[in-house]
Each structure stands twice: as structure tokens, then as C-alpha cells.
Amino acid sequence: MxxxxxxxxxxxxxxxxxxxxxxxxxxxxxxxxxxxxxxxxxxxxxxxxxxxxxxxxxxxxxxxxxxxxxxxxxxxxxxxxxxxxxxxxxxxxxxxxxxxxxxxxxxxxxxxxxxxxxxxxxxxxxxxxxxxxxxxxxxxxxxxxxxxxxxxxxxxxxxxxxxxxxxYSYSGQCLMSSFKGGRSGNRGSCAQPCRQKYRLSCLNSEDYYLSPxxxxxxxxxxxxxxxxxxxxxxxxxxxxxxxxxxxxxxxxxxxxxxxxxxxxxxxxxxxxxxxxxxxxxxxYASSRSIRSGHVGLKLGKVCNSENSQIVIKLDDGLKTIPQKGDGLLLIKAKDDYGFEISQNPLLTTFNHYKKGRNKEIKDINRKDRVLIIKKVKQNKKHHFNLNDSTAYLTKRNRLTSKVKEIENKGSSFIKSKLILTFSIKNNYPHLKGRLTLANKKEIECEVKGEVPFEKPLKRSVDTKTIKKQLLKVDKYPFDIVGVNINYDGTLFIPISEINKIRRELFKKLENKVYSLYSNKQVKINLENEGNALKTDQYSLSYYTNNLNDLDKINNVKRVYLEIPPEDPSVINQSREEYNINYMVSYLQNAIDISRNRDYELIWKWPDIAHDNL
Known part of the structure; x- marks a missing residue:
């Protein structure tokens, strides 16, 4: 797999x-x-x-x-x-x-x-x-x-x-935004008219009919x-x-x-x-949205909204239980009402609630649970009866900290593998790195310190201390998989110098990664591109799905003919329903009509043609 x-x-x-x-x-x-x-x-x-x-x-x-x-x-x-x-x-x-x-x-x-x-x-x-x-x-x-x-x-x-x-259309095939507002989706300016409400005059009904x-x-x-x-x-x-x-x-x-x-x-x-x-x-499961904005996680149904409380019968299996500060949305038919939970809600069983014994339960995996949310002043300002509304969780405060953690403390999916080799040459520290990228390419760099090791006045810098400093990756997405230290631990150098050569090496490796992908830019001139194709002569083409047109068309180079549905009264007839005999007969009639005409007759296939059609 x-x-x-x-x-x-x-x-x-x-x-x-x-x-x-x-x-x-x-x-x-x-x-x-x-x-x-x-x-x-x-x-x-x-x-x-x-x-x-x-x-x-x-x-x-x-x-x-x-x-x-x-x-x-x-x-x-x-x-x-x-x-x-x-x-x-x-x-x-x-x-x-x-x-x-x-x-x-x-x-x-x-x-x-x-x-x-x-x-x-x-x-x-x-x-x-x-x-x-x-x-x-x-x-x-x-x-x-x-x-x-x-x-x-x-x-x-x-x-x-x-x-x-x-x-709502095939990607790239929709011209509705162009027609309705002069903003072309194929030019990056779609106004998303499909997300608006539309009224069906035949049903005297308004809804999000085009919004998937x-x-x-x-x-x-x-x-x-x-x-x-x-x-x-x-x-x-x-x-x-x-x-x-x-x-x-x-x-x-x-x-x-x-x-x-x-x-x-x-x-x-x-x-x-x-x-x-x-x-x-x-x-095979497309369906239209109930609103143009965010809906969230479905919680269950409101079974009661009296006595200054909203009682939600939670769906079995739901793991996310709303808390204080979370946002809820209640939707009933074409009405909706959103609010923030202002007090800690109570999770209990439906049986407890019906008996008036609102005993809190800790086991969130139980079935037949209800969540009781106390109405505060702002929760009472709704214009419809909330009973039988579907409840959705739209905002989860607990996720805010997770998002911040990802933004500030996360790391890339695959880190580069780095092997470091530390040594002393003529009393100067040397640090070499071999970085293996996810694409298996390897980069090697080496830096030399400017401050030499000396005999210690008090105590030396041991290998353990040097390794500890070299293992600090700072901001870099490196996974240090090996540190080789060729040093006996008997000399002294300021720790700041070890940190300095580590940072210099990492910066060199970083720049080498950048240069690995870069290419030489070329100036492209298209002034003479296609000059041979330019001409003052123009030709016209004609599109039709009507056989009667074929005998009347003059002074065109090509006629693109699309086969209409066999039954024009069926507006949404699918291609699978086309009768092959009808199609062959239609094309034969078209050929007969066009046989002595001075245009090319081209059968126009559907813009969308799946392999099973």
C-alpha cells in the first residue's frame, strides 16, 4: 500500500x-x-x-x-x-x-x-x-x-x-460568475454565486440550491x-x-x-x-449545504429549551463534549441561532434528566447522554422555538492552544539526517557535517574555528560537554543521528566557540540546501513566436444541434454538430440514457444533408466524457 x-x-x-x-x-x-x-x-x-x-x-x-x-x-x-x-x-x-x-x-x-x-x-x-x-x-x-x-x-x-x-460545476467549467458578475473563475476571480440563496418561483421557495x-x-x-x-x-x-x-x-x-x-x-x-x-x-454521495457558512461538528438534537436551559440529546459515539467558551449553532429548518457557552454545561444521562436528577457523569462513552446548557441573558434572544433544532459545535476553545503549538513548536514531517564529526587540527577545532535530505541527496560542509584549544588553567572541556553543545539544533529541522568526537578531553576552549562553529556549519548546510534546487534564469523573448501563423485571413465556424441548420449554413469553414437528447422534453437526460441507434441515425442524416456542402462537418462530443459513456 x-x-x-x-x-x-x-x-x-x-x-x-x-x-x-x-x-x-x-x-x-x-x-x-x-x-x-x-x-x-x-x-x-x-x-x-x-x-x-x-x-x-x-x-x-x-x-x-x-x-x-x-x-x-x-x-x-x-x-x-x-x-x-x-x-x-x-x-x-x-x-x-x-x-x-x-x-x-x-x-x-x-x-x-x-x-x-x-x-x-x-x-x-x-x-x-x-x-x-x-x-x-x-x-x-x-x-x-x-x-x-x-x-x-x-x-x-x-x-x-x-x-x-x-x-457546483466541473472544476474550471463554470461560467456563472462571469455571467452574473463579470468575474471569471478561470481568471482567478470567482465571486462564488453558487453560495448564494436562490428562489424557485415554481415552489415559491428560497434556499442554497447550488451550494454543495x-x-x-x-x-x-x-x-x-x-x-x-x-x-x-x-x-x-x-x-x-x-x-x-x-x-x-x-x-x-x-x-x-x-x-x-x-x-x-x-x-x-x-x-x-x-x-x-x-x-x-x-x-456517489454529493449533497447540498444547509447554509453558506461554517456548520461544524454535529452534536445531536435539542430536546428541550425551557426553564432557562437548553438540553441537547447527544449522538451516541460522540467523543467531543462542549465546554465553557465553546461556540454552538442551533439549526431548525431555515432558522439558525449561534451563541457561546457562558457557563460550564452539565453532562448527564437522558434517564437522569427525565427524572429530574441531573447527576453529572464522567464516562463520556455512555449512551443516551444529554448536555444541559444554562441560558444566560444573551442565550435567550432567539426568534424561534429551539426544540428539535440540530446542534453543532462550531468553535472549540481547547483547539486554540493546539493550533498555537503547531504554529510555534511544531516541526516538519521528515527531518534531514545529520552526522557531525568534531576534531582538532593544529589545536584548532574543526566541525564537519554530512546532511542526508529526504530525497537521499547528501551535502557535506566543514568549518574551522578561529580560536585554538589551550592547556587548561583550571579544568578542561570534556567530550560530554562538547557533544551536548553540538546536539543543539536551534531552529534547524535536522535530526542528528550521529556525533563523532576525535578529542581526548584534556584541553580548554570557551563553550561559546563550540556554539559558534556549530552555528556556522548549520548556516553553510542551509545555504547548500538552497543552492541545490536553484537554476539559472533565462530571458525568454516571444516577439517572433508564431509569426508564421499570423494572417489577415479569417474563417468562421458554426455550432449547432439542429439538423435543419445544416442545409441553410453558408460561408463557414466548419460546422460543429452536437447530438441533442432523443427526447427534448427531458432536460436532465444523462449520456448513459442515449440510444446508440438514435445517435447513428442522427449522424447519418447529418452526413446526407451536408454531403455537397462546402464546410467540414465535425461531430462535437460532450465537454465531459467519462470512460463508461
Whole structure:
């Protein structure tokens, strides 16, 4: 079983440290332009360089998203931007635009390209085509199902989303934001109109009809690891540091357990921002959200809200019991009410509660539990009867300290292995280090002290003291696996000098790690690119799904013909329901009509065509 790479979103420099410390194997980020999350804070080129150096020192890969559609007048700038990224040493760029892929292959052939999910590579033929273009990894559409992924055959690495927001359309295929507000998702400016409420006039009803629940495949990591998946991806470059810390750390813990063939359960994952979770199309389980904002962890149902208290019948098996300072959300139909718990709640059994004996219980694993929350002044200001509301935990105070610990005291998932050798040459201290990175590459450095050892006036510096100083790793993500000391312990030198040469060695190793990934930047000039293709002659193409048009069309070079549903009254007819005889007959009629016309007739296939269609 292959344990996949864990890819985390990073929207700013503040998020970078959190992602690394929480256990990411790799991170993805964007520059100020050409990324599909234009309204995230994002990175300047200098910040990308700093992020790449920091990540590589921690054995974390960096992928930069350049996944918008590129306009012709941007090509020169974007190619030189890519050249700069290549020189910085990014591990890959994430691209949607196939024309850009061609230019990268020509001008930056050593720059690794990952195909963005916007390429919509949902079938084997598309995968074969993208592999022929030199793409090294493809991010599969979120809409692909487990059995479809299992049947794919490719030498490219496969990456899938496992957590985060879902688009109501196929990724990259939605034009709703463009139509509704002039903000293109394919240019990084999606206004997310699918998250708004809409009114159905036929039902006189308003709801979040287009807003899907968020994706979470946390409980299916074992199935994913058994597929040919190289990388699992968490969505959320515009989410908070808390979201990042909770999501990444929980997925890392679960992946680590998989190494021993163990599975994990987590209620914490629901406390990171979500609109409710679904398994998406991976397990045929998409569903729409009940609200556009954070829902949280489901606790149970409110069974009573009288006598200045709210009584919640907790779901059996729930491990997370709300405490003072935590945030709750009560949802009933289209009404919701949120508040913070102001006093310590009481956990008891439903039987105790019904008998009026509210005796606190300590065993949180018991069944038929209720949580009694005392209403204070602010808890009484709700506009609907809370009975039968579904209760959710939206904020967990206890997690705040965990997030801070991850941010300030965590470490990278894989540390570099360091062997130190200390010796004295002509009375001067020498320190040599051999650093083995996660990619198995080795780096060696040596430093010489400027202050010599001397005969001691009082007492010498022994080998134990020297080893103790050398084992201090400071801020560095090094795992010192060996310390060799060639010294008899009879001389003296200030401890500060030992610390000094250790710091000098670590700094040298750090700089060598940086230089290991960097490349020479090349200036790219596209002024003469494609001149041979430029012409003053233009040709027109025509799209139709109506046979009657074929006999009337003139002065066009091509006609793209799409086969309409057999029964036009069935609006949502799926491709599986098409009658093959009807399709063949339709095409034969089209050929007969167009036989003596001066245009090419091209059968337009559906934009989305799964292998089983």
C-alpha cells in the first residue's frame, strides 16, 4: 500500500510555517498573478523565493499555481515569470492552459508541469494526450468516482482532492460568475454565486440550491492509498491558519497510522471550516449545504429549551463534549441561532434528566447522554422555538492552544539526517557535517574555528560537554543521528566557540540546501513566436444541434454538430440514457444533408466524457 504525499494550501507567508509544522509533504501557493485564487493574500516573487528555501530546508516540496487561462498579450510576461520560478527552484508549476504547456516544453523543458484540475482529465484518452505533452502529474476532477480512478492507466502521477470546498460545476467549467458578475473563475476571480440563496418561483421557495457541501474523504484514506494515487490535496488557500493546522495535522496523523495498516477517526476535522461534509462523487454521495457558512461538528438534537436551559440529546459515539467558551449553532429548518457557552454545561444521562436528577457523569462513552446548557441573558434572544433544532459545535476553545503549538513548536514531517564529526587540527577545532535530505541527496560542509584549544588553567572541556553543545539544533529541522568526537578531553576552549562553529556549519548546510534546487534564469523573448501563423485571413465556424441548420449554413469553414437528447422534453437526460441507434441515425442524416456542402462537418462530443459513456 502506497502512502500518498500530503499537499497543503498556503495563502500567505504566515500560513507557510503552519503547513510545514502540521505535517505537509508539499505545499501549493500562488504569485500575485495567474493563480486561480486571486483574492488570497498570495506571494511576491521574493516571498516565493523565501517560501521555497524554507520549505526545501524542511524537505517540503513547493508547487506554484499558474492555472488561469492566459491571454495572448500576457504570454511574454508569464513565460519570464515561469523562468523566474524555475530559477528559484520550485518543484513544479500547476497549469491549466495547454498553449502555455507547449511554450514551457519549448523554452523551459526542465520545469516540471502538473496539470490542473481545470484541465478536466476525466477519461483515459485525455490522460494519454496530456502524458504525451510531457505533463508529469495530473489533478483529477473532483467528480471522478473511485472505480473510474482505479481503471486509469498512466505513467503520470495522479493527484486528487480529499478535503475542502466543492464547485457546483466541473472544476474550471463554470461560467456563472462571469455571467452574473463579470468575474471569471478561470481568471482567478470567482465571486462564488453558487453560495448564494436562490428562489424557485415554481415552489415559491428560497434556499442554497447550488451550494454543495464540502468534501471530506478522511474516512476513506485506506481506499485511496490502495489506488494508484501519488498525492492527496487539501483545498483552502483563502482559509484561516486554524483551518490549515487542524486539517493538515489530522490528515498527517491518519496517513502515519496507515503505515501500520491502522485507520483513524477524528471529530476535530469537523471543527475546521466546513459547510457540512460529503464524500462527493468519489462514493456517489454529493449533497447540498444547509447554509453558506461554517456548520461544524454535529452534536445531536435539542430536546428541550425551557426553564432557562437548553438540553441537547447527544449522538451516541460522540467523543467531543462542549465546554465553557465553546461556540454552538442551533439549526431548525431555515432558522439558525449561534451563541457561546457562558457557563460550564452539565453532562448527564437522558434517564437522569427525565427524572429530574441531573447527576453529572464522567464516562463520556455512555449512551443516551444529554448536555444541559444554562441560558444566560444573551442565550435567550432567539426568534424561534429551539426544540428539535440540530446542534453543532462550531468553535472549540481547547483547539486554540493546539493550533498555537503547531504554529510555534511544531516541526516538519521528515527531518534531514545529520552526522557531525568534531576534531582538532593544529589545536584548532574543526566541525564537519554530512546532511542526508529526504530525497537521499547528501551535502557535506566543514568549518574551522578561529580560536585554538589551550592547556587548561583550571579544568578542561570534556567530550560530554562538547557533544551536548553540538546536539543543539536551534531552529534547524535536522535530526542528528550521529556525533563523532576525535578529542581526548584534556584541553580548554570557551563553550561559546563550540556554539559558534556549530552555528556556522548549520548556516553553510542551509545555504547548500538552497543552492541545490536553484537554476539559472533565462530571458525568454516571444516577439517572433508564431509569426508564421499570423494572417489577415479569417474563417468562421458554426455550432449547432439542429439538423435543419445544416442545409441553410453558408460561408463557414466548419460546422460543429452536437447530438441533442432523443427526447427534448427531458432536460436532465444523462449520456448513459442515449440510444446508440438514435445517435447513428442522427449522424447519418447529418452526413446526407451536408454531403455537397462546402464546410467540414465535425461531430462535437460532450465537454465531459467519462470512460463508461
Amino acid at each position: 502506497r502512502i500518498p504525499e500530503l499537499l497543503a494550501p498556503v495563502g500567505s507567508m504566515d500560513h507557510l510555517k503552519v503547513a510545514i509544522n502540521a505535517g505537509a509533504s508539499s505545499i501549493y501557493l500562488s504569485g500575485k498573478e495567474y493563480g486561480a485564487r486571486r483574492f488570497a493574500e498570495n506571494f511576491t516573487l521574493n516571498e516565493i523565493a523565501e517560501a521555497v528555501n524554507t520549505a526545501h530546508l524542511h524537505n517540503v516540496k513547493v508547487y506554484v499555481t499558474v492555472n488561469t487561462l492566459i491571454k495572448e498579450d500576457e504570454l511574454q510576461d508569464v513565460m519570464n515569470y515561469l523562468s523566474h520560478l524555475y530559477s528559484i527552484g520550485v518543484d513544479a508549476v500547476l497549469v491549466q492552459d495547454l498553449g502555455l504547456v507547449e511554450l514551457i516544453n519549448k523554452h523551459l523543458p526542465k520545469l516540471k508541469v502538473h496539470g490542473s484540475t481545470q484541465m478536466t482529465a476525466e477519461n483515459q484518452l485525455k490522460l494519454d494526450y496530456l502524458e504525451s505533452k510531457g505533463i508529469k502529474r495530473i489533478v483529477l476532477p473532483r467528480e471522478m468516482r473511485k472505480d473510474e480512478i482505479k481503471n486509469l492507466k498512466t505513467n503520470m502521477e495522479l493527484e486528487i482532492f480529499v478535503h475542502g470546498a466543492l464547485c 457541501k464540502d468534501l471530506s474523504l478522511y474516512d476513506h484514506l485506506k481506499e485511496i492509498a490502495e489506488l494508484n494515487i501519488s498525492c492527496i490535496k487539501i483545498e483552502g488557500r483563502m482559509r484561516s491558519k486554524e483551518y490549515l493546522a487542524i486539517a493538515v495535522s489530522n490528515y498527517r496523523k491518519a496517513l502515519n497510522k496507515l503505515k501500520s495498516n491502522k485507520t483513524s477517526k477524528s471529530e476535530e476535522i469537523s471543527l475546521a471550516f466546513n459547510r457540512g461534509f460529503s464524500e462527493g462523487q468519489f462514493n
